[in-house]
Amino acid sequence: MRSPVELVDAFRTQGLKVTPQRQLLFRLLHDNTQHPTADALFAQASAQMPGISLRTVYQTLSDLTAMGELQQVSFDTGPAHFDPNVADHHHAVCDVCGAIIDVYVDGADQLAIDGLDGFRPASASIVFHGSCAACAGT
Amino acid sequence: MRSPVELVDAFRTQGLKVTPQRQLLFRLLHDNTQHPTADALFAQASAQMPGISLRTVYQTLSDLTAMGELQQVSFDTGPAHFDPNVADHHHAVCDVCGAIIDVYVDGADQLAIDGLDGFRPASASIVFHGSCAACAGT
DNA sequence: TGTCAGTTCGCAACCGATGCGAATAAGGTG
DNA sequence: CACCTTATTCGCATCGGTTGCGAACTGACA
Numbered sequence: 001m002r003s004p005v006e007l008v009d010a011f012r013t014q015g016l017k018v019t020p021q022r023q024l025l026f027r028l029l030h031d032n033t034q035h036p037t038a039d040a041l042f043a044q045a046s047a048q049m050p051g052i053s054l055r056t057v058y059q060t061l062s063d064l065t066a067m068g069e070l071q072q073v074s075f076d077t078g079p080a081h082f083d084p085n086v087a088d089h090h091h092a093v094c095d096v097c098g099a100i101i102d103v104y105v106d107g108a109d110q111l112a113i114d115g116l117d118g119f120r121p122a123s124a125s126i127v128f129h130g131s132c133a134a135c136a137g138t
Numbered sequence: 139m140r141s142p143v144e145l146v147d148a149f150r151t152q153g154l155k156v157t158p159q160r161q162l163l164f165r166l167l168h169d170n171t172q173h174p175t176a177d178a179l180f181a182q183a184s185a186q187m188p189g190i191s192l193r194t195v196y197q198t199l200s201d202l203t204a205m206g207e208l209q210q211v212s213f214d215t216g217p218a219h220f221d222p223n224v225a226d227h228h229h230a231v232c233d234v235c236g237a238i239i240d241v242y243v244d245g246a247d248q249l250a251i252d253g254l255d256g257f258r259p260a261s262a263s264i265v266f267h268g269s270c271a272a273c274a275g276t
Numbered sequence: 277t278g279t280c281a282g283t284t285c286g287c288a289a290c291c292g293a294t295g296c297g298a299a300t301a302a303g304g305t306g
Numbered sequence: 307c308a309c310c311t312t313a314t315t316c317g318c319a320t321c322g323g324t325t326g327c328g329a330a331c332t333g334a335c336a
Contacts, residue, residue: 017302017313038292053316058293077212077323079292092257101257106250111264114242118271119230126249126264133256155282155333176323191285196324215292217323 001069001084004030010067021045021052025060035073035081035091035100075100075127092128096135103128139207139222142168148205159183159190163198173211173219173229173238213238213265230266234273241266 002010004026008018028036028044036044042057061082064070071083075093081100089102108124130136140148142164146156166182167174174182180195199220202208209221213231219238227240246262268274 012303015313019302019314021315051316055294055316055318056314059314059316062294074212074215077215077218077292080215089253092254092259094257095260101255102253103257104252106252108249111246112244113266114244115227115240116230117239118274119232119239119241119266120268120274121230121266122233122268124264124266126262128251128257128259128262130258130260136256136258150334153282157283157333159284189285193285193287193325194283197283197285200325 021056029084037079090126094132095129096131099132159194160198167222173221175217228264232270234269237270
C-alpha cells in the first residue's frame with residue numbers, strides 16, 4: 001500500500017474525496033503488518049476519532065481493496081483480514097495466539113501438482129498453520 | 139470417509155445413535171467429490187426425505203468432522219464446504235463455475251519459506267485459483 | 277416393552293458484512 | 307469567500323451462514 005500522502009493524491013485523482021476518516025485509516029494501515037480485521041481497525045480508529053462509524057471503515061477498506069492498495073485475506077470462516085502488503089506472498093497463522101505473518105515461498109509457481117486434469121491454475125495461495133516464535137516456547 | 143456401513147458401527151461404538159437422517163447423509167457424502175456445502179446437502183437430502191431439518195444436516199456434519207471422517211474447507215468468506223477425502227491433499231477452485239477439485243502437491247512439505255522467523259509450521263494448505271477443464275475452453 | 281440418553285427440528289439469536297437513505301462535508305467554480 | 311454539486315458518512319435494517327436452546331421424539335439396550 002502506498003503512503004498516506006500518495007493515497008491522498010490517488011483518491012483525488014479518481015474524483016474521490018479525502019476525508020479525515022479516510023486519512024486516519026490510511027495512517028492506521030500504512031506499514032501495518034498485523035493483518036487487522038475491519039473490527040480491529042474500527043477499535044483503533046475509534047480511539048483516535050470517537051464517533052467514526054464501522055460502516056465507514058468497511059467502506060474505505062473496500063475502496064482501498066478495489067484500488068489494489070489492500071489485499072483481503074480470509075482464513076477459515078472468521079472475519080476477513082486486510083493486508084497492506086500487496087506483493088506476491090503467503091501467510092502463516094499461529095494456531096495459539098492467532099498471529100498472522102507474511103511469508104515468501106520460493107518455487108510456489110513450479111509445484112508438482114497431480115490431479116489437475118485440465119485445470120489451469122492462475123494463482124496459488126498457501127496458508128501455513130503452526131505456532132509462532134513467541135508461542136512455540138523455547 | 140468410511141463407508142456408510144462402517145460409519146453405522148463407528149457411531150454405535152461411540153454411543154451415538156444411527157438415525158435415518160444420519161444414514162441418508164452418510165450415503166450422500168460417501169464417495170462425494172463435489173465438496174458440497176451444508177445447504178447443498180440439505181437440498182439433496184430434502185429430495186429424498188422431505189421434512190429433514192437444515193439444523194440436523196449441520197449437526198451431523200459437525201459430528202462427522204469431529205470424528206475425523208470429514209474435512210471442513212472454506213474459501214474466501216462464503217459458506218463452508220465439506221470434503222469426505224481426509225487424505226493430505228489440496229484444492230483447486232474454478233473461478234468461473236465454482237467447481238472444487240482435489241489436487242495432490244508433491245514437495246509441499248519441503249517448500250523454501252522465507253520470513254518464518256521462528257514460526258514452526260505444522261501443516262500447509264494450498265488453494266489454486268484458475269479455470270477448470272470445462273471452463274478453460276479448448 | 278420400558279426406560280433413558282441421544283436426536284431431531286423449529287425458532288431465536290448471533291456474527292460478519294452490505295444496502296439504503298437522509299444529513300453532512302469536500303472541493304472546485306464564480 | 308460563498309455557493310453548489312457530488313461524494314461520503316453513519317445509523318438502521320437486512321442478509322447469509324451458522325449455532326444455541328429447549329420441547330418433543332426415537333433409537334438401542336436391558
